[in-house]
Amino acid sequence: MAWQFTSNRPIYQQIMEEIELRILNGTYEKGMRLPSVRDLAMTAAVNPNTMQRALSELENQGLVATQRNTGRTVTTDEEAIKHARTVKADSLTDTFLLQMKALGLTKKEVLERLAEREEKEEEHGSNS
Amino acid sequence: MEAILEARGLTKRYGATLALNNVDITLPKGKIVGLLGPNGSGKTTLLKIAAGLLTPTNGVILADNRPIGEATKSVVSFLPERTYLPDWMTVTDCLDYFTDFYEDFDGKRAEDMLGRLAVPANKKMRTLSKGTREKMQLVLVMSRRAKLYLLDEPIGGVDPATRDYILNTIIGNYDNEATILISTHLIADVEKVLDEFLFLKEGVITMHDTTDNVRETQGKSLDELFREVFRC
Amino acid sequence: MLGKLIKHDFRALSRTLFPLQIGILAGGLVATLLTVLTIRLNNASASAHSGSNILHGVIMVTSVTMSVLIAVAIAASAFVTLLLICSHFYKSFLSDEGYLTFTLPVSTSNLLWSKLFTGIFWMLINAVVILVTILIFAVFGTSSTGIANFSVLQTIQSFFTQILPEAAQYVSLPLVIIECVVIGLLALASQLLEIYFAIIVGGQVAKKHRILAAIGMYLLINMGVGIISSVYTSLIAFGEGAWTLTLDATRETGTFFLSVFGWYGLLFAGLCVLFFLVSRSILKKNLNLQ
Numbered sequence: 047m048a049w050q051f052t053s054n055r056p057i058y059q060q061i062m063e064e065i066e067l068r069i070l071n072g073t074y075e076k077g078m079r080l081p082s083v084r085d086l087a088m089t090a091a092v093n094p095n096t097m098q099r100a101l102s103e104l105e106n107q108g109l110v111a112t113q114r115n116t117g118r119t120v121t122t123d124e125e126a127i128k129h130a131r132t133v134k135a136d137s138l139t140d141t142f143l144l145q146m147k148a149l150g151l152t153k154k155e156v157l158e159r160l161a162e163r164e165e166k167e168e169e170h171g172s173n174s
Numbered sequence: 175m176e177a178i179l180e181a182r183g184l185t186k187r188y189g190a191t192l193a194l195n196n197v198d199i200t201l202p203k204g205k206i207v208g209l210l211g212p213n214g215s216g217k218t219t220l221l222k223i224a225a226g227l228l229t230p231t232n233g234v235i236l237a238d239n240r241p242i243g244e245a246t247k248s249v250v251s252f253l254p255e256r257t258y259l260p261d262w263m264t265v266t267d268c269l270d271y272f273t274d275f276y277e278d279f280d281g282k283r284a285e286d287m288l289g290r291l292a293v294p295a296n297k298k299m300r301t302l303s304k305g306t307r308e309k310m311q312l313v314l315v316m317s318r319r320a321k322l323y324l325l326d327e328p329i330g331g332v333d334p335a336t337r338d339y340i341l342n343t344i345i346g347n348y349d350n351e352a353t354i355l356i357s358t359h360l361i362a363d364v365e366k367v368l369d370e371f372l373f374l375k376e377g378v379i380t381m382h383d384t385t386d387n388v389r390e391t392q393g394k395s396l397d398e399l400f401r402e403v404f405r406c
Numbered sequence: 407m408l409g410k411l412i413k414h415d416f417r418a419l420s421r422t423l424f425p426l427q428i429g430i431l432a433g434g435l436v437a438t439l440l441t442v443l444t445i446r447l448n449n450a451s452a453s454a455h456s457g458s459n460i461l462h463g464v465i466m467v468t469s470v471t472m473s474v475l476i477a478v479a480i481a482a483s484a485f486v487t488l489l490l491i492c493s494h495f496y497k498s499f500l501s502d503e504g505y506l507t508f509t510l511p512v513s514t515s516n517l518l519w520s521k522l523f524t525g526i527f528w529m530l531i532n533a534v535v536i537l538v539t540i541l542i543f544a545v546f547g548t549s550s551t552g553i554a555n556f557s558v559l560q561t562i563q564s565f566f567t568q569i570l571p572e573a574a575q576y577v578s579l580p581l582v583i584i585e586c587v588v589i590g591l592l593a594l595a596s597q598l599l600e601i602y603f604a605i606i607v608g609g610q611v612a613k614k615h616r617i618l619a620a621i622g623m624y625l626l627i628n629m630g631v632g633i634i635s636s637v638y639t640s641l642i643a644f645g646e647g648a649w650t651l652t653l654d655a656t657r658e659t660g661t662f663f664l665s666v667f668g669w670y671g672l673l674f675a676g677l678c679v680l681f682f683l684v685s686r687s688i689l690k691k692n693l694n695l696q
Contacts, residue, residue: 048338048366053395056386057366087345091338092366093206094348096386188694222695227508229691248511258505260497262421274410275510 048091057092061100064090069109069120070131080110080118176239178203178322178353179224183233186219186377193219195377196233203321204350206367209357210396211374212404217357218255220374221324224355225252238321248277251320255327257307259314261300265293268314276318284317287343305336312340316347323354329363341367362397371396373403407512411520415494416527422490423528427535430483434539437476438547440469480539487532488601491525495602500609500616504695514690518602518682525598526591585668592674599681600627606685610692631677638673 051060068074080086083101087094101118104110108126112118121127146156179201186194193216201207209217222228223235226242237246259268265288272279288295291309299307312328325344329337344354345367358364365385373381380403388399447465497503498521507517544558570579604627608620 051366053398054389054393056389058386084346084348087348088342090366091341091345093369093385094345095205095369096366099386225509227505227693227695229693244511244513247509250509252505252509254502254505256502256505258502260418260503260506262418271414274414275407275512 048089058096058100058103061090061092061097062103065100065104066109066130066134069127070134074120076120076124076127077122078120079116080120082117176203177201177236179235179237179355180239181220181233181235184220184223184230184235185232186216186223186228187231193377194223194230197374197377197379199372199379199382201322201353201355201370203353205369206344206348206354206356208361208364208368208371208396209355209374210359210361210371210400211357212359215374216377217374218326219377221252221326221355221357224322225250225324227252249321251315251318251323253311253315253323253325253328255330257299257304257311259299259307259311262298264296264298265310266295268299268310272314272318278319280317280319284313287313287317305332308332309336309339312343316343319349319352321352323352325354325356327358328356329358329360337363361400362395365396368396373400375404408516408519411512411516412523415498415520415524418498419491419494419524419528423487423532426483426486426490427531430480430532430535430539433476433479434542437473437480438543440473440476441543441547444469444473480536484529484532484536487528491528491598492601492605495521495525496605496609496616496620499606499689500695502695504693508689508693508695514686517689518686521602522595522598522682525602526594529594529598585671589671589674592671592678596674596677596681599678599685600624600631603627603681603685606688610688613696634677635673639669 049061049064051057065074074080080101081089083094083098086101087097090097101110105112105118107130108123109121109130110118111121143153143156151159177200179199181197181199184194184197184199185192197216197220209220211217219228223230224237224242226247235242238249240246263271269281269284272284273281288310291306291313293302293306293310299310302310308328312325315323315325328344329340332340341364344356348354356364356368368385370382370384372379385396388394388396392399394402444466447462498507499517510517545554547555573579573582601624604624605620607627608618608623609616611623612619
């Protein structure tokens with residue numbers, strides 16, 4: 047199915063995020079050969095030039111590499127992936143905290159909630 | 175940069191109506207461009223002139239650096255909004271026809287695509303449903319290895335699944351030496367597929383930009399921008 | 407490219423015209439059989455002192471009516487052939503199919519040539535088919551004794567063995583034949599081009615009711631052509647006639663005959679050129695498909 051995009055940010059950026067996500071969560075494994083630009087564009091239902099731009103930017107960021115014979119592959123550089131994961135996680139955490147603050151919760155309340163959640167899950171885990 | 179389509183001061187008048195008013199366009203190679211505007215804004219007129227079906231009242235228009243004529247017709251592939259294949263022709267007849275007249279027609283590719291659509295070779299055009307017929311026409315037009323593709327409202331009036339198929343075919347057919355010019359008023363559906371766009375309002379080009387630029391500089395989608403610009 | 411255009415135009419026309427021509431032949435055969443049957447019945451009843459007058463009468467009436475109908479149909483077939491040729495022209499150039507036709511990488515001239523050649527070709531085929539059908543009927547359908555009507559065959563034969571050789575004394579036969587063929591073709595071409603032109607102009611003038619407009623245009627153009635032809639021929643006749651009076655009548659009749667024909671040929675050729683060029687010009691500059 048075609049990828050979903052929001053309306054206010056450049057599509058190539060959103061494509062980058064989606065591919066990065068897939069790399070970080072292992073859907074696209076380390077060293078895995080990526081489909082051709084055209085095939086990826088068709089899957090995502092986007093313009094091939096846009097897909098090309100996204101992949102070039104990812105290459106600049108070091109998450110994707112181009113080999114002369116095999117085309118584009120996911121990087122094998124564990125450090126690069128870790129770094130990307132950290133950056134992403136930090137950004138999401140910041141967003142989360144801001145959103146919680148907008149609801150009127152203090153940092154302490156947020157941490158309490160998180161602890162509660164973890165307990166519940168452990169209970170569930172031992173019961174089932 | 176060599177332009178695949180160039181117009182300078184292009185004007186078309188029908189009696190008292192001015193369908194195109196002093197239009198200037200330069201389209202580069204290897205791009206998918208949207209010709210966007212409401213109904214009656216002159217999109218079809220522009221495409222028909224580029225395809226050689228209408229002569230301008232004034233101005234200059236070049237395709238592949240040549241004036242529109244017999245030579246440009248062999249590198250320009252036009253998909254009209256209408257069903258224009260004869261009723262009595264079968265799928266095979268149509269393939270024969272295109273193979274005969276167009277050197278750049280890739281018959282194998284067309285057959286593959288039709289096979290995937292499961293359209294039997296000996297079916298006559300008049301026995302096909304409207305949607306299938308339109309897909310058939312698209313397949314024929316896109317199976318030509320042309321330099322400029324002109325698609326007039328290719329996704330209007332078809333169901334969402336067919337729309338996806340059509341956009342997918344356009345993406346899959348992309349060639350960085352060729353340009354595809356798509357006229358439509360269904361902006362939201364095509365935006366992801368477009369590199370650049372032109373806004374055509376009452377025969378006048380009011381904007382020509384890249385889709386990325388709009389989002390980067392204005393934080394809006396093309397659809398939102400269109401609604402603003404063409405507010406009634 | 408012209409060859410390909412002709413191939414496809416021919417294919418499109420054959421679809422309807424080929425069955426039609428077969429139908430004509432078949433109709434002719436049926437008519438022939440019916441009349442033969444009628445004659446035989448007539449003869450049989452005449453000699454057998456008709457016991458069943460009513461049955462006999464019914465068969466007579468039916469077969470005669472059928473023969474007349476078929477004869478009318480065969481005559482009408484020439485008109486239907488022309489109609490189908492015009493219909494193909496119209497669809498190809500002025501209907502939605504025009505989007506296909508005019509985006510082909512071919513010249514407008516070639517598009518017209520193809521329509522002209524295939525149109526003439528099928529009209530000639532139709533003429534031959536009708537001729538053959540009539541011949542079959544005349545030879546096999548009208549004999550009251552035996553299978554074939556020998557007097558008809560004899561008349562045909564005498565044309566070749568008596569009339570032609572005699573004519574050959576006055577005129578050069580090969581030349582006359584060639585001239586007749588050429589001028590016949592030119593006449594046919596000019597007629598067809600005139601009709602094509604009327605269809606195009608009709609399409610320009612009226613967006614709705616294009617067919618009526620085309621017919622109206624045709625009648626108008628025909629009047630115009632008639633006037634031009636009359637003026638032209640009277641001028642020629644005047645000139646020629648004045649010249650011929652001064653010469654030996656018998657021998658010069660041949661030359662007169664040839665030269666008058668020649669002038670007609672020129673007229674038709676001129677009309678062909680006129681209609682072709684104007685049609686082409688309209689298609690190139692003023693095409694506006696809906």
